[in-house]
Amino acid sequence: MINFNELFETGGRPQTFEEYLERYAAPAGDLVNTFIPKGSHPDMDRYLYEPLQRFSRNGGKRHRPLICFAACLAVGGDPARATSAAAAIEHFHTAALIHDDIADEAELRRGEPCLHLTEGLGLAINMGDLGLQLVNGTVVKDPALDDHTKVRVLTELIDMTRRTIEGQALDIGWARDGRYDITPQDYLTMATCKTAHYSGAVPLAIGAIVGGGTETQIEGLRNYGLDTGLAFQIQDDLLNLVGKVESTKKGFRDDITEGKRTLVVVHALQNLDDVDRERLIELLSARTKDAADLDEAVSIMNKSGSIEYARNYAENLTSIAKNRLIDMIEPSPSRDLLISMADWFVSRLK
Helix, strand or coil, rough: CHHHHHCCCCCCCCHHHHHHHHHHHHHHHHHHHHHCCCCCCCHHHHHHHHHHHHHHHHHCCCCHHHHHHHHHHCCCCCHHHHHHHHHHHHHHHHHHHHHHHHCCCEEEEEEEECHHCCHHHHHHHHHHHHHHHHHHHHHHHCCCCHHHHHHHHHHHHHHHHHHHHHHHHHHHHHHHHCCCCHHHHHHHHHHHHHHHHHHHHHHHHHHHCCCCCHHHHHHHHHHHHHHHHHHHHHHHHHHHCCCCHCCCCCCCCCHHHHCCCHHHHHHHHCCHHHHHHHHHHHHHHHCCCCHHHHHHHHHHHHHHHHEEEEEEEEHHHHHHHHHHHHHHHHCCCCHCCCCCCHHHCCCCCC
């Protein structure tokens, strides 16, 4: 499990966010998975709990629970009190991925076949529903939190869930209706709702709430998470297009196949000439997996300067956010980790 005391030890604590993730991702995942129960019937384990456990164990970087702990530390709190809240956010992430893969008809998640392909559509939906149930359930049952703190944390989680669903509705709806009139501001609204709240803002705000932070600290960390969480999503979009094949275990360039309205895409559609715009729309509408078609789509988006535009937008977001955080939170190793987080979010292509 996580030795939270190490974070205070000058010689032993991680110096960068990347080192923090490398050191604590596995134990954070172990902690999260302790909140997945076992069934009262063997077939409940077979059809529900065990597949969800396997999916959750293949859990990536675990940055959401880890930034929750860091925020708790940054306001002078005890991160051990944030375990149920951190686990709740990660279970929401698990549920969102399962349902997102179904909606996108995706094939790979973290280098493995998607759950709806290995377990079937109905069971996968049910496992995603269980992940959503675990979000509030883990916090409600936590004896370490007083009722006032529980209500505040649950309010954050409920609002986070609604905002994520709103963002997902825009993402799916635009694709369903063949919408190519989407503006960069439309994209930023969608991505902020769908990703920035639960990947940045809410983990940081909840960590500060559990840690006993002031309202100024809580809102400062929330805003930092909104900016960096949005940058994280933009960078994910870029990795899918121009990263290395092994850097995106979801499926390289499948955002093109799925016709995703990313910041790169919507900027390109506003800045291309008519011929290139129509060709890009044709490629995005074709659900093509042909490597030559995917290369052509990326080439067109690069021609419009849209890849560089998105990269610069993410870097500017994090630069401004870091300066605000420095003014808002007292110096500490945990604040240093959170500042390093912003750099890591936008350096994954470099």
